[in-house]
Amino acid sequence: MIDMTIKIPGLELKNPIMPASGCFGFGKEYAQLYDLSQLGAIMIKATTVETRLGNPTPRVAETAAGMLNAIGLQNPGLEKVTGEELPWLEQFDVPIIANVAGTETEDYVEVARVISKAKNVHALEINISCPNVKKGGITFGTDPAVARELTRAVKEVSSVPVYVKLSPNVTNIVSIAKAVEEGGADGITMINTLLGMRLDPKTGRPVIANITGGLSGPAIKPVALRMVYEVSKQTNLPIIGMGGVTDVDDVIDFLSAGASAVAVGTANFVNPFVCPEIIGKLPERLHELGYNSVQELIGRSHRL
Amino acid sequence: MIRQQRMTVIAQQSIAKHIFELTVEGSLVEDMAEPGQFVHIRVADSFEPLLRRPISIASIDKENNRFTMIYRSEGRGTQILADKRAGDEIDVLGPLGHGFPVEEAEKKAYLIGGGIGVPPLYELAKQLNSRGIETVHILGFESKEAIFYEDKFKALGETHIATVDGSHGTEGFVTHILNELPHDFDTYFSCGPTAMLEAVQWAYPQKRGFLSYEQRMGCGIGACFACVCRTTKSEMDYIKVCSDGPVFPAGVVIT
Numbered sequence: 228m229i230d231m232t233i234k235i236p237g238l239e240l241k242n243p244i245m246p247a248s249g250c251f252g253f254g255k256e257y258a259q260l261y262d263l264s265q266l267g268a269i270m271i272k273a274t275t276v277e278t279r280l281g282n283p284t285p286r287v288a289e290t291a292a293g294m295l296n297a298i299g300l301q302n303p304g305l306e307k308v309t310g311e312e313l314p315w316l317e318q319f320d321v322p323i324i325a326n327v328a329g330t331e332t333e334d335y336v337e338v339a340r341v342i343s344k345a346k347n348v349h350a351l352e353i354n355i356s357c358p359n360v361k362k363g364g365i366t367f368g369t370d371p372a373v374a375r376e377l378t379r380a381v382k383e384v385s386s387v388p389v390y391v392k393l394s395p396n397v398t399n400i401v402s403i404a405k406a407v408e409e410g411g412a413d414g415i416t417m418i419n420t421l422l423g424m425r426l427d428p429k430t431g432r433p434v435i436a437n438i439t440g441g442l443s444g445p446a447i448k449p450v451a452l453r454m455v456y457e458v459s460k461q462t463n464l465p466i467i468g469m470g471g472v473t474d475v476d477d478v479i480d481f482l483s484a485g486a487s488a489v490a491v492g493t494a495n496f497v498n499p500f501v502c503p504e505i506i507g508k509l510p511e512r513l514h515e516l517g518y519n520s521v522q523e524l525i526g527r528s529h530r531l
Numbered sequence: 532m533i534r535q536q537r538m539t540v541i542a543q544q545s546i547a548k549h550i551f552e553l554t555v556e557g558s559l560v561e562d563m564a565e566p567g568q569f570v571h572i573r574v575a576d577s578f579e580p581l582l583r584r585p586i587s588i589a590s591i592d593k594e595n596n597r598f599t600m601i602y603r604s605e606g607r608g609t610q611i612l613a614d615k616r617a618g619d620e621i622d623v624l625g626p627l628g629h630g631f632p633v634e635e636a637e638k639k640a641y642l643i644g645g646g647i648g649v650p651p652l653y654e655l656a657k658q659l660n661s662r663g664i665e666t667v668h669i670l671g672f673e674s675k676e677a678i679f680y681e682d683k684f685k686a687l688g689e690t691h692i693a694t695v696d697g698s699h700g701t702e703g704f705v706t707h708i709l710n711e712l713p714h715d716f717d718t719y720f721s722c723g724p725t726a727m728l729e730a731v732q733w734a735y736p737q738k739r740g741f742l743s744y745e746q747r748m749g750c751g752i753g754a755c756f757a758c759v760c761r762t763t764k765s766e767m768d769y770i771k772v773c774s775d776g777p778v779f780p781a782g783v784v785i786t
Contacts, residue, residue: 249755250750250754250755251754252753252754252755252756255753256750256752256753256754256774257752257754259532259533259752260533260535260752272756278768280759280761280768280769281756281759284746284747284757284758284759284760285747285757286747286756286757286759287747287748287749287755287757288747289580289581289582291579292578292579292581293581294581294582294749296749296755296757298755298756298757301756301759301769303768444578444581445578445581446578473578493581495750495754496582496583496749496750496751496754496755497573497581497582497583498535498573499535499624499750499752500535
């Protein structure tokens with residue numbers, strides 16, 4: 228019997244697989260397709276204090292082995308998320324990680340304070356890495372001191388452990404990771420998308436209305452893996468790793484690089500059943516590799 | 532119910548300039564009901580191209596568990612799709628979205644389509660006719676070479692064709708034909724470019740109408756928020772074309 232469970236702050240996961248924020252809405256669409264209780268956890272779409280309608284369309288564009296998106300943190304707002312979306316998710320036996328976003332520190336604090344009290348929210352994921360909004364998002368994630376102070380402010384009001392979602396769009400991701408560790412973060416989720424763009428060769432115009440968008444998908448996996456490796460080596464925080472995960476061996480890679488759990492993002496759009504499929508395959512793959520638990524695999528690349 | 536299934540290609544042929552007709556078979560067809568729904572197709576098992584392609588359903592053959600799509604081969608994905616031959620398998624997710632409400636038509640309906648918006652109107656015409664509704668088809672194409680299914684629509688009812696270059700039928704757009712036709716119908720259904728949908732709505736402000744919209748999609752099931760549009764519906768802040776639509780009553784979508 229392979230032990231698939233993982234314990235990290237706030238989260239007792241039955242397996243290490245969860246859909247990434249922004250790629251799974253609030254679960255309703257995927258619940259038509261399979262039982263969400265199979266999942267290790269669910270990272271729900273970023274929530275802000277007020278309703279956000281997001282960016283103009285087109286908001287997505289396909290790229291080589293990846294996609295760009297500039298949705299712009301569209302969400303129904305804190306009241307609806309805590310009043311409707313989260314209670315609806317209570318029917319499933321699955322911990323929720325609430326992604327918290329905002330424009331000012333006060334916004335993050337307000338969302339964190341309220342949403343962390345929801346019954347099924349077991350952890351927060353502070354979004355200091357969204358590249359698609361003019362204010363907030365990534366502006367909190369590129370300066371270590373700013374990231375540390377925001378983490379501290381959120382940590383003060385949160386009723387559950389706080390994970391910080393890091394941006395790859397920085398010179399030195401380890402310095403940001405260390406800063407949020409100093410700020411009291413209980414864990415790190417990484418990576419968010421890489422800022423990119425695509426042009427229409429006929430017109431020379433950007434394909435995405437926002438001009439730039441966040442790159443995700445298999446194309447970014449090597450970058451994500453390298454960053455998880457570096458951060459896990461130089462901080463003591465547990466990491467939920469993500470970036471281009473599409474199959475069971477990608478999960479093995481992220482665990483080996485130092486992640487304690489793994490999120491699946493863009494692959495949900497390609498194959499909506501990808502999460503349960505990976506969960507189904509993981510025990511056999513671990514067995515083939517000679518391991519008896521997910522835990523044993525974590526960070527093995529550092530030990531070689 | 533939405534299914535993901537590897538379906539078998541039964542036939543594929545080019546039926547007009549860059550236009551292909553593709554018929555596939557599989558039990559997923561059991562869940563197809565409304566005309567105007569679509570499927571989301573993964574054209575290759577590789578990462579290239581990565582995303583699925585939304586393609587509308589042109590006709591449903593429940594008896595044989597088959598359905599037919601008509602699409603324009605213009606990008607990387609649809610070019611790969613155009614190479615599929617009988618016996619090949621394709622990964623289909625569907626049926627998706629909400630289609631045309633056939634029960635809204637009473638006696639006579641206008642079906643107004645433009646270009647690659649024409650295909651879903653064929654299954655719609657079939658279903659309306661089987662309910663005893665008279666259908667009039669007003670179809671617009673770029674040129675003579677781009678026209679498809681003219682005879683098939685004619686077999687179901689009065690059919691008018693417009694071409695932008697005047698090489699067949701009326702020169703210009705479908706609206707040029709609409710201007711000449713009587714208003715003796717109760718319901719219209721339309722699918723095509725956004726500008727055409729706008730023009731059709733303007734032409735019949737007093738009529739009951741249903742329009743199928745196109746928008747760049749990600750997931751196709753409502754999770755990614757790529758295909759949102761603003762709406763006049765006061766109880767909603769926005770609509771998602773893929774899962775709330777693609778068919779909406781006239782006047783609901785702000786483009």
